[in-house]
Amino acid sequence: MNLRDSSYIAAGEMNGIEQLVTCFYTVMSELPEAAKIRDMHPSDLTTSIDKLSCFLSGWLGGPRLYAEKYGAFGMPQVHKHLNVTELERDAWLLCMFHALEQQLSYTEPFKKYMLRQLAIPAERIRLVCSGS
Numbered sequence: 001m002n003l004r005d006s007s008y009i010a011a012g013e014m015n016g017i018e019q020l021v022t023c024f025y026t027v028m029s030e031l032p033e034a035a036k037i038r039d040m041h042p043s044d045l046t047t048s049i050d051k052l053s054c055f056l057s058g059w060l061g062g063p064r065l066y067a068e069k070y071g072a073f074g075m076p077q078v079h080k081h082l083n084v085t086e087l088e089r090d091a092w093l094l095c096m097f098h099a100l101e102q103q104l105s106y107t108e109p110f111k112k113y114m115l116r117q118l119a120i121p122a123e124r125i126r127l128v129c130s131g132s
């Protein structure tokens with residue numbers, strides 16, 4: 001087992017990731033600070049939940065389900081039609097912070113690690129998408 005596999009396992013494998021992402025989108029639907037980014041998504045979040053879960057599976061070192069189901073993934077490309085400034089980036093990360101907090105099986109260091117790692121693509125998206 002290498003470090004990347006251990007992230008996938010620490011996240012609870014696919015069941016745990018799906019729980020985290022479902023929680024993430026529930027928070028996004030409820031948190032006033034996230035209203036704007038929630039509105040960027042379709043009203044039915046089923047596909048959004050599946051896509052982010054499949055992506056995170058591969059990103060955490062588990063099976064590369066996104067590529068299998070949905071094809072190639074370009075992080076900035078799938079967001080480039082959106083206007084993502086610091087506000088939207090921080091709202092996204094805030095939803096993830098609350099979702100991580102609700103995962104009782106996650107250790108504190110793993111929650112912190114996840115948030116730090118997710119801040120990297122979130123910032124990349126902001127750089128590409130601010131002002132679009």
Ligand code: HEM
Nearest residue numbers: 037040041042048051052055078084088089092121122125
């Ligand atoms: C920076 C703030 C972000 C905002 C505002 C944002 C917003 C969005 C929106 C509105 C969609 C389209 C959803 C849909 O049409 O179903 C989307 C798709 C997606 N996002 Fe983000 N996102 C952000 C950051 C991230 C990050 C950090 C990741 C990964 C770690 C990510 C992964 C994805 C994935 C996998 C999809 C599905 C792409 C597809 O196949 O359509 N997003 N995002």
